[in-house]
Amino acid sequence: MIEDIAEEWTVRESTRPFQGRVTGVCSDEVLMPDGSYARRDYQTHPGSVAVLALDEHQRVLLVRQYRHPVRRRLWELPAGLLDVPGENPLHAAQRELFEEAYCKAGRWQVLVDLYTSPGGSDEALRIFLATELAEAQGERFAADGEELEIETARVPVAELLQGVLAGELHNPTLVTGTLALHAALTGKGLDQLRPAEAPWPARPFDLP
Template identity: 50%
Template sequence: MTSDGLEDFVAERPVLAHDVVHEGYIWNIVRDKVDLGEGGQVTRELMDHPGAVTVLALDESDRVLMIRQYRHPVGMELWELPAGLLDVPGENPVEAAKRELLEEADLRASEWSLLAEWFNSPGGSNEALRCYLARGISEVPEAERYQRGEEELNMPTRWVPLDEARDAVLAGKIHNPGAVIGILAAVAARDAGWKTLRPADAPWPAHRHYRH
């Protein structure tokens, strides 16, 4: 990646000191002392996050699969897309997306494309996310389905026309960032004849673990 044109690019600064402030169940809070060059130094605390993947499953009727899940930090039940953490060592992000679609929705897809990618909060976290478009949807046989538990148990699902989902986003009725970005990106990609889609295995330099 270069600094030419409208494109983010990798420009890591030397880390002079790195400390774990809090070791959590899923992610840690760390404190880095960073050399900005020309004598400038700053100390930043951030969430060290494994990253995540989101799946926009689209059926032949142009409907998107939505899942409703309780999110304790905001005290709300949110309509979301199937998603999950990149917390399996060595797992390819596309395979993680396939796993999440199977585990959360009992579905498989024959066609996978990269729809969008982003940082949730780059000022305070290194969490990098990707949203994949999954098409050619089929149900997983009941004997092969994942046994869900905890907050994933009994999550309501709904197939929603893509334009209806877009309208819900623009009306402020949907708040999950993966759903908001994925739905708007899918509408834009569809309106462009799907020409903007990238290969599912496209390089991911924005994620530190896949940068090199």
């Protein structure tokens, strides 16, 4: 079985030329195997969670919103930042499902973990699978910014898979989640997935 391993090369100097409200830029001088040093600039990121919510008809709950850097309105999974210090990733995912889709789930599992762009960012993403869906209760979240025009839809898994392979869907979280779900459904089934509180070395957390 193959797996990624943790490793840390020597850093001679590290600076932060930019720090925004959530993300920043780190510039490191890293020791290379030949003894030279090379500068590596990358985005620092608190991490993210996303939710692939699957209903009893094998449809996935999607949201669509405008993404300014790519000048497109993209179909995506409900998702958000791990920007609350010490928050459990599962609790963050449950919050995002409520806020973006006014939905709750009775069963949660880890679908897949990944680094979104490891050559240029340290962002780690955990995608949860949420099933046994129901409408949420309580006051709806007050949206702002891009979320003021958010749309929702429930799309069959087969249609999503077709859209991914046809190059019609581009959000990396949706693409990864769709392919991982398809692999699970056509493999050993959803029971093979890890529990919602499974360890996450990229973003360690304490159980409540």
